[in-house]
Amino acid sequence: MPGYSLHRENEDQLLDELMQQVRNKEKIDERSMWQKIADWAQARSIYMLHYCTGCGAIELPPTMTSRFDMERFGIGPMATPRQADVLLITGYLAAKTLRRVILTYEQMQTPKFVMGFGSCTLNGGIYYDSYSTIQRLDLYLPVDLYIAGCMPRPEAIIMGFNRLKQMISSGDIQGWKDYEKRHDWYRKNQDKALKGEVYVTR
C-alpha cells in the first residue's frame, strides 16, 4: 500500500529525529567530573542580586522572609554584582536603567544567570507602547528564565527558582556562554536601543 509506506517513512524520520535528540542530550551530559560537582553546588547555592525597578520588588520581601522563606533552598540576597550568581530583573526597564543593568550584568562572575519577572520583561506588559521603555529584555541580555505574571506571586517565584536549579544541575543553562558567543548581536541591539551610548557612567 503506498499510503502505508509513506506512513512508515514518516515514522522512520520521526524516530531518527527522536534518536538525534536523545544523542544530543547525551552529548550535553558529557561534563567533566569537576564540572558536575561545580554544577551540583551551584544549583544548591544561589546568591541573587535583585534589580528592582518596577513593582516586582514588592513580591520579593515576602518570598525571603518568614512566610515563604527562600533561604531553605539556599537562595539568599547579596549586596554587589561581584558576589551574585543570578540577576533578577523585576519589572519594566527604561532605556536609562537598561544601561545600568548591562553594566551590572557584565560585572558579574561566570557562571551567571538572568531571570525576567512578569510580563514587562517578556513583551512590555502594560508599557507595550511606551516610547521610553524597552519591550523585550532578551534582545539585550541572555534571559535564562521568565516568570509570567503581573506580578508573579511568591509561589511562582519559588517555582521559577526550582526550575532554574534543575536547569543548572542538568547543565543545560547556556545564557552567559551565548552572551559571549553572540556578543556582537547583543551589542548591536543595545546600541540601537541606547543610541550608541551603552557605557555611560554619569
Add this chain to the structure above:
Amino acid sequence: MLIVESILITLLAIAYGLFLMGFDRKITARVQKRYGPPIWQQYIDTIKLFAKSTISHGFIFDMGVIMALGGTIATLLFMPVGDWKVLSMSGDLFVVIYLLAVALLGMAMSAVNSANPNASIGIMRALTQMLGYEIPWLVVLVGMMYTFKTSSIWNLVGGQAGGFSNWNMVRMPLGAIVAFTTLMGQLGKKPFDTFIAPAEIASGPMVEYGGKYMGMLIVQHAVGMFVEIGLFVNLFLGGGANIGIFLLKVLAVYFVQVLVGNVLSRFRVEQVVRFHWKWPMVLAFVQSIWIMVVGVR
C-alpha cells in the same frame, strides 16, 4: 610531624568554622520564625564560590587576601585545642594578639587596591572598631597575665584546672563580661557589624570580592571565628579536657552570641567606639584594680 599537625589543625578549624556559620544561619532563621537553610549550606556555598570564575584588581589585591588567610592560620597554630597544642612558647598570648590584627591589615591593603569607595569606608570602619574593642580587651588580659604570672596560653589554661569554680569566668566575672562583649566586636556580630552593613555600604570590605576571592575570605572568616572564640574558651572557660569538650564549649559560646546578636540592632561606628570605651573599659579597669588590691582566689 609539626607540618602534619599544622595541616590537620587548619583543616579542623576550616571545617568547624564553616559548620559554625551554617549553625548561625539556622539559629537566626529559627529566631525569625523561618525554617532556614540546611546546616551544611555554608560548605556548599564555599564549594560553589571556589568553582566560579574570578577577576583580579592587581597584585596587592591578591596578596592582601593571602596575607589575611595566612595571618589567621598562623594565629591558629598557637591555639591549644583541648589537650592538643601545635606550637607553644612563653609569651604566645602577645603573638596571638599581634597576629589577629594581621588579617584585618591584609584585608585593608587588598580592599583599598580595589579602589571601591564602599570598600574603603568599610575597612576604615573595621579598623576604627578594632581601636574600640582592643583596649578594654587588653586591659583584661594584662590583669589575667598579672594574676597567673605567665603569658603563655597553655599555662593560662593549666591555671584554671580543677573544675568549674576555678574557671576565670567565675574568678573574674567582670573580665569575662568584657571579653564576651569584645568578642562580639571581633566577630562582627550584630550590634557591632557596622563594617559589613550590606544595606548601607554594600557589605563593606567584601564589595569587590567575587568567586574564589570570596571563598578564600569565607575560609579566613571560618578560621578567624575558630581562633577568636577558642581564645575566649581557653582564657575564661578553662579550655577543654579533650578536643570534643573544647569544640562543644566553642559551640555553646557561639550559640549565646548568635542569640544576643539577633535581638539587637546595628550601632553606628562612633557609637561602637563610644560604647567600648565607656562600659567595657570601666568594667575592665574595675576588674584590674580588684585583682591588684584584693586578688583572686
